[in-house]
Amino acid sequence: MAEKIISPFFKIKDSHTIDVYEQHGGYEVIQDVLRTKTPQDVVDAVLKSNLRGLGGAGFPAGRKWSFIPKDSPKPKYLVVNADESEPGTFKDRYIMDNYTHGLFEGIMLAAYAIGCHKAFIYIRGEYIRQAENLVDQRDAARARGYLGKGIFGTDYDLDIVVHRGAGAYICGEETALLESLEGKKGWPRMKPPFPAIEGAFKCPTIVNNVETLAYVPSIMKKGPEWFANLGSERNGGLRLYSVSGLVKNPGVYELPLGTPLRDIIYEHAGGLLDGRKLKAVIPGGSSSPILTPDEIDVKMDYDSLAAIGSMLGSAGIIVMDDTVDIVRSLYVVTRFYHHESCGQCTPCREGTGWAEKILKRILDGEGVAQDITTLESIGNHIIGNTICPLGDAASMPLQSYLKKFRHEFEARVASKNGTGQVVEKTVADWN
Amino acid sequence: MLTITIDGNEIQVEKGTTVIQAAEQSGIEIPRYCYHPGLSIVGVCRICLVEIERMPKLQVACYTPVTDGMVVHTNTPKVLRERQAVLEFLLVNHPLDCPVCDQAGECWLQNFYMQHGLHDSQMLENKVKKHKAQQIGPNVMLDSERCILCSRCVRFCDEISQTHELGIFNRGDHAELLPYPGTQLDNKYSANTIDICPVGALTDRDFRFRTRVWYLSETKSVCPGCSQGCNIYVHHNDKRDYKADGIRVSRLKPRYNPEVNQWWMCDAGRYGFTWIDAPSRVQQPRRRRSEEFEEVAWEDATAEIVAKLHTISATHGPESIGVILSPQMTNEDLFMAKHVFQDGFGVQQFACNLPPLSPGDEDDFLIKADKNPNTAGVDLLAIETCSVAELLDDARNKMIRVLYVCYHDLEQNFADTELLPALKELEFVVFQGTNEHSFARKADYILPSAAFAEKDGTFTNHAHRVQRIHRAVNPLGQARPDWMIFRSFARYVALSSPFFDTADVFAAISESVPAFRNLNYEKLGDFGATVGRSESVLATEASVV
Numbered sequence: 001m002a003e004k005i006i007s008p009f010f011k012i013k014d015s016h017t018i019d020v021y022e023q024h025g026g027y028e029v030i031q032d033v034l035r036t037k038t039p040q041d042v043v044d045a046v047l048k049s050n051l052r053g054l055g056g057a058g059f060p061a062g063r064k065w066s067f068i069p070k071d072s073p074k075p076k077y078l079v080v081n082a083d084e085s086e087p088g089t090f091k092d093r094y095i096m097d098n099y100t101h102g103l104f105e106g107i108m109l110a111a112y113a114i115g116c117h118k119a120f121i122y123i124r125g126e127y128i129r130q131a132e133n134l135v136d137q138r139d140a141a142r143a144r145g146y147l148g149k150g151i152f153g154t155d156y157d158l159d160i161v162v163h164r165g166a167g168a169y170i171c172g173e174e175t176a177l178l179e180s181l182e183g184k185k186g187w188p189r190m191k192p193p194f195p196a197i198e199g200a201f202k203c204p205t206i207v208n209n210v211e212t213l214a215y216v217p218s219i220m221k222k223g224p225e226w227f228a229n230l231g232s233e234r235n236g237g238l239r240l241y242s243v244s245g246l247v248k249n250p251g252v253y254e255l256p257l258g259t260p261l262r263d264i265i266y267e268h269a270g271g272l273l274d275g276r277k278l279k280a281v282i283p284g285g286s287s288s289p290i291l292t293p294d295e296i297d298v299k300m301d302y303d304s305l306a307a308i309g310s311m312l313g314s315a316g317i318i319v320m321d322d323t324v325d326i327v328r329s330l331y332v333v334t335r336f337y338h339h340e341s342c343g344q345c346t347p348c349r350e351g352t353g354w355a356e357k358i359l360k361r362i363l364d365g366e367g368v369a370q371d372i373t374t375l376e377s378i379g380n381h382i383i384g385n386t387i388c389p390l391g392d393a394a395s396m397p398l399q400s401y402l403k404k405f406r407h408e409f410e411a412r413v414a415s416k417n418g419t420g421q422v423v424e425k426t427v428a429d430w431n
Numbered sequence: 432m433l434t435i436t437i438d439g440n441e442i443q444v445e446k447g448t449t450v451i452q453a454a455e456q457s458g459i460e461i462p463r464y465c466y467h468p469g470l471s472i473v474g475v476c477r478i479c480l481v482e483i484e485r486m487p488k489l490q491v492a493c494y495t496p497v498t499d500g501m502v503v504h505t506n507t508p509k510v511l512r513e514r515q516a517v518l519e520f521l522l523v524n525h526p527l528d529c530p531v532c533d534q535a536g537e538c539w540l541q542n543f544y545m546q547h548g549l550h551d552s553q554m555l556e557n558k559v560k561k562h563k564a565q566q567i568g569p570n571v572m573l574d575s576e577r578c579i580l581c582s583r584c585v586r587f588c589d590e591i592s593q594t595h596e597l598g599i600f601n602r603g604d605h606a607e608l609l610p611y612p613g614t615q616l617d618n619k620y621s622a623n624t625i626d627i628c629p630v631g632a633l634t635d636r637d638f639r640f641r642t643r644v645w646y647l648s649e650t651k652s653v654c655p656g657c658s659q660g661c662n663i664y665v666h667h668n669d670k671r672d673y674k675a676d677g678i679r680v681s682r683l684k685p686r687y688n689p690e691v692n693q694w695w696m697c698d699a700g701r702y703g704f705t706w707i708d709a710p711s712r713v714q715q716p717r718r719r720r721s722e723e724f725e726e727v728a729w730e731d732a733t734a735e736i737v738a739k740l741h742t743i744s745a746t747h748g749p750e751s752i753g754v755i756l757s758p759q760m761t762n763e764d765l766f767m768a769k770h771v772f773q774d775g776f777g778v779q780q781f782a783c784n785l786p787p788l789s790p791g792d793e794d795d796f797l798i799k800a801d802k803n804p805n806t807a808g809v810d811l812l813a814i815e816t817c818s819v820a821e822l823l824d825d826a827r828n829k830m831i832r833v834l835y836v837c838y839h840d841l842e843q844n845f846a847d848t849e850l851l852p853a854l855k856e857l858e859f860v861v862f863q864g865t866n867e868h869s870f871a872r873k874a875d876y877i878l879p880s881a882a883f884a885e886k887d888g889t890f891t892n893h894a895h896r897v898q899r900i901h902r903a904v905n906p907l908g909q910a911r912p913d914w915m916i917f918r919s920f921a922r923y924v925a926l927s928s929p930f931f932d933t934a935d936v937f938a939a940i941s942e943s944v945p946a947f948r949n950l951n952y953e954k955l956g957d958f959g960a961t962v963g964r965s966e967s968v969l970a971t972e973a974s975v976v
Binding site: 168345346350374385 | 474476513517523524556598599603605606
């Protein structure tokens with residue numbers, strides 16, 4: 001059986017409590033690090049482990065930490081991005097439910113590494129139970145002296161603030177998250193300055209995903225080489241894959257980076273429902289370009305997926321079989337991005353709503369041939385032209401669905417209500 | 432200095448310059464909506480995307496700082512395509528109600544569509560519906576459907592007026608500009624939001640539906656509303672005057688002057704021009720015939736006034752004539768008045784300022800308590816020799832027998848117990864001004880002056896900046912610029928007055944007044960020039976420090 005780090009806790013009773021966590025070796029390494037290692041040692045170890053940001057962008061975590069200015073007189077902040085909202089992604093929820101103190105220990109290590117004494121967990125508004133659990137466990141840790149002034153009897157102070165979002169996908173984008181944390185409307189900021197230089201409250205800030213931080217204790221415990229070797233080249237360690245859609249066993253699977261997508265679907269998630277044929281797979285949350293069945297031998301790591309024009313993103317795998325209406329699927333995805341577009345920059349604000357309306361019209365049997373090129377054009381002109389990646393996230397499904405499943409869209413616009421009657425409308429008919 | 436190449440032109444710019452500013456310096460206009468040089472940069476409209484070598488994506492020119500050796504392209508096929516796409520996106524939910532939109536003709540959606548768009552609409556869907564024609568403040572109307580959410584107005588209220596009335600509510604294409612609940616866009620500078628709104632979302636309640644903007648002409652001028660002297664454009668309707676119900680001056684707009692008002696002006700100044708076309712304007716010279724007035728030709732009026740002045744002066748001496756001028760008059764008017772009355776008639780007693788009735792509204796931005804545009808001019812030209820109150824005293828004591836009053840409504844400042852005994856003793860009173868009031872009707876002659884928008888000249892603002900005003904419209908009726916009225920007296924008193932226009936008068940000022948030495952209209956240019964400060968101002972400033 002392959003090595004697993006976090007997921008064993010999913011099956012242990014009361015694994016979210018301090019006692020159970022400590023019975024399984026929790027809070028050992030932080031005490032050791034605080035007493036015997038320098039912050040730079042932690043940064044170096046994480047750099048060497050090839051741990052990459054597991055929120056979606058995949059930026060090497062250790063490098064991000066090293067951007068914190070050493071000579072700044074301002075306080076430094078660690079912000080934990082727990083605003084898990086990417087459709088098809090639910091790994092952070094499992095971590096917060098079952099590996100709460102593992103997350104806290106990761107926060108402590110990261111905070112120590114960057115010299116932060118106040119960490120914020122920005123948690124998705126809909127995660128009510130998880131937020132309550134975080135607060136309860138944070139209080140329990142405080143009661144033991146694991147948080148607060150002089151943690152674990154050292155002279156290092158650290159406290160954690162749990163901040164609930166108000167239900168906006170955009171607040172998972174790190175600068176929008178910081179705006180929201182500061183009490184403002186969740187609008188992404190222009191970069192530079194990057195958060196490491198000027199983040200929360202105009203102070204140097206590191207924003208890390210829940211899963212990224214949850215892997216830090218094991219790296220410090222078992223060594224960066226051990227962690228790096230678990231994954232593939234430049235893609236260190238394990239990762240939690242959220243598998244959903246039409247498979248026998250949907251759920252969270254902890255597997256090495258670089259595990260072939262086919263293995264995840266057919267071995268770990270139990271394969272498709274009986275008698276169904278695979279039609280499409282979204283590999284990394286709804287924003288990642290969709291894959292066809294002949295592409296699923298790809299290795300699930302950042303570089304391999306990028307090489308075939310998709311992305312690992314949040315590793316939220318959505319499996320679709322031959323019963324799925326691909327046009328409706330794109331409509332649902334696009335409706336989501338339209339609903340969640342913050343409205344700040346023009347292309348995303350106007351383009352997502354426009355695309356949704358066209359797709360709705362196609363679904364209603366009122367599509368015209370020209371709609372497909374219009375949809376493509378919308379996708380092509382949003383991508384890369386906006387402040388934050390939400391525009392890209394909305395465009396990539398548009399582009400990839402239309403490229404790989406064009407025939408389904410063409411068939412739909414050529415027939416009225418699926419009756420096969422060709423209507424061949426043009427723009428002129430509408431004017 | 433940094434070197435940047437924009438569309439093949441290499442230029443040197445200061446460190447900290449952004450690409451859009453550098454392009455402007457090299458004469459290339461990059462389209463923009465959200466960018467405004469007077470506001471913070473948000474980079475949301477995305478119309479200013481440009482291609483920068485060695486950067487994979489297009490970059491917004493407004494936010495990107497120039498680095499040394501940067502090579503920028505503003506008109507590659509890719510840039511033009513994306514620019515067109517941004518315009519198309521902006522128009523997706525735009526109501527396209529240009530025929531009934533007041534902004535038409537000065538709308539940057541129209542302008543940039545003609546320059547960069549020119550695409551056929553691919554939009555078949557229903558547009559998003561938002562609030563229309565909402566009054567969001569005393570001066571501003573909002574049409575949310577036309578709004579492109581550039582947030583210029585929001586930033587103006589946050590950063591310039593610092594009154595924070597506006598916000599953008601909701602998300603995505605349902606995002607909408609609105610005042611915060613329970614507030615109105617009601618601040619002293621609110622109408623600037625209309626100027627900076629690039630589209631027809633914010634329109635001017637005062638100007639709405641009055642005139643199509645392409646019938647307007649614009650003339651550079653200076654706001655006469657206070658001693659700040661904000662630079663303005665007078666927008667006047669001389670192409671369709673018959674449709675404007677006699678309203679010739681349609682609106683005032685701020686004109687950029689980095690030293691005085693940047694891009695802004697206050698609402699009080701902006702809307703304080705209606706007197707120019709008001710029914711109270713004096714339109715022809717009038718002469719008292721017992722209780723009534725009768726119209727009189729200019730030539731007769733001047734001849735009669737001069738004759739009367741000579742008669743009284745011959746009996747009681749020139750010291751029996753008192754002249755009250757006004758800090759509402761231009762430097763040229765004041766200089767000419769002093770020249771003619773002092774050198775021609777031997778008058779020694781000039782008053783000018785009247786203390787304001789109530790303390791003027793004032794702030795630390797543009798609004799000054801002194802509501803006269805040329806108080807500093809009065810000071811520098813050394814006009815004043817006595818106060819108005821002293822002149823009235825002298826009148827009561829029969830030492831003054833003639834009072835020549837410009838502009839002032841003395842009834843506002845003096846009680847009947849002070850004013851009526853003086854008027855009773857005066858043998859002859861002349862009133863000269865733009866608008867009639869009840870004091871004017873106590874004079875023997877009423878002479879019509881041209882308003883500031885009807886004449887050329889200069890004002891000197893509180894900081895001693897001399898700035899030009901220009902004639903936008905002709906004087907109403909038979910009104911004349913004050914300096915010309917005074918000039919017409921000159922030939923009766925054998926005074927050589929070789930002044931054909933205000934430039935000649937200004938030349939004479941610069942010759943005889945030390946503070947104005949070496950200045951001329953060309954040197955003043957559009958932004959004006961600061962002149963030497965008088966001893967009294969320096970003394971006041973020193974005492975404050």
